Amino acid sequence: MIRTASVNDKAALLDIWSAAFGDSADYAEFAVSNCLSLGTVLYHPEGKSCLTLFPLSLHRKGKSPLNGAYMYGVATHPEQQKKGYSSLLLYHTSKLAKFLVLYPASDTLRSFYTKRGFDVPVSIPAPIEAGPTPVTDLSKPVANPLDSSELYAVYQENALKQKSVFLWSSSLFDYAYRECLFRGGHAQHGHLCYPSLSGTLCKPFVKTETNGSFLQGLARFHVRTPGLKQTPPLFYLPLD
Numbered sequence: 001m002i003r004t005a006s007v008n009d010k011a012a013l014l015d016i017w018s019a020a021f022g023d024s025a026d027y028a029e030f031a032v033s034n035c036l037s038l039g040t041v042l043y044h045p046e047g048k049s050c051l052t053l054f055p056l057s058l059h060r061k062g063k064s065p066l067n068g069a070y071m072y073g074v075a076t077h078p079e080q081q082k083k084g085y086s087s088l089l090l091y092h093t094s095k096l097a098k099f100l101v102l103y104p105a106s107d108t109l110r111s112f113y114t115k116r117g118f119d120v121p122v123s124i125p126a127p128i129e130a131g132p133t134p135v136t137d138l139s140k141p142v143a144n145p146l147d148s149s150e151l152y153a154v155y156q157e158n159a160l161k162q163k164s165v166f167l168w169s170s171s172l173f174d175y176a177y178r179e180c181l182f183r184g185g186h187a188q189h190g191h192l193c194y195p196s197l198s199g200t201l202c203k204p205f206v207k208t209e210t211n212g213s214f215l216q217g218l219a220r221f222h223v224r225t226p227g228l229k230q231t232p233p234l235f236y237l238p239l240d
Contacts, residue, residue, distance in 0.1 A: 047085030122217030
């Protein structure tokens, strides 16, 4: 039976997270703690399956904001996978939010979610490999970095200038920022930058002339929103 998880379920959620994603115990603790405190964790105890809904709003010029959720950390323990528990959780979420957004990590997952009604494209500015530029080297932290609230102000001001954009709250932006630092990364010049196998990978959180390449997220709407398929909204900093 699906229910909302509480801190009393933390040990079970940590077990699911580590087994499903292969993350270290420290990272699983960090992620699950933030899921419980900042989002709504849906949990199927018998299926050893869970997902988190983080609040997210859609802003469009001339229209009132629409509140929905970002779907994060969809996980089923390997011993219970391929038994339909993730699909049950997805069905349950349709009752809880006006829209759902997610970022599939693979083509296989993209196909899985598309078949389950996630048919609205979402434009995600692609990360860039950091390197020296005429202005700065994104691979290196700046001497006096902005704090999370200052970075959020930059992000919010830029995002709300766009025609159609999904916007994080300040607390969820702060989580993305802290997650970057937890992974040994840093923030500078409109990017969160992470160590990668090839050097440093930087995700933009402001729209600039260099945002020329896009990844595709997916959304599922449970209210009428004409035109979104033709003009996909922007979404910066999807959690992955």
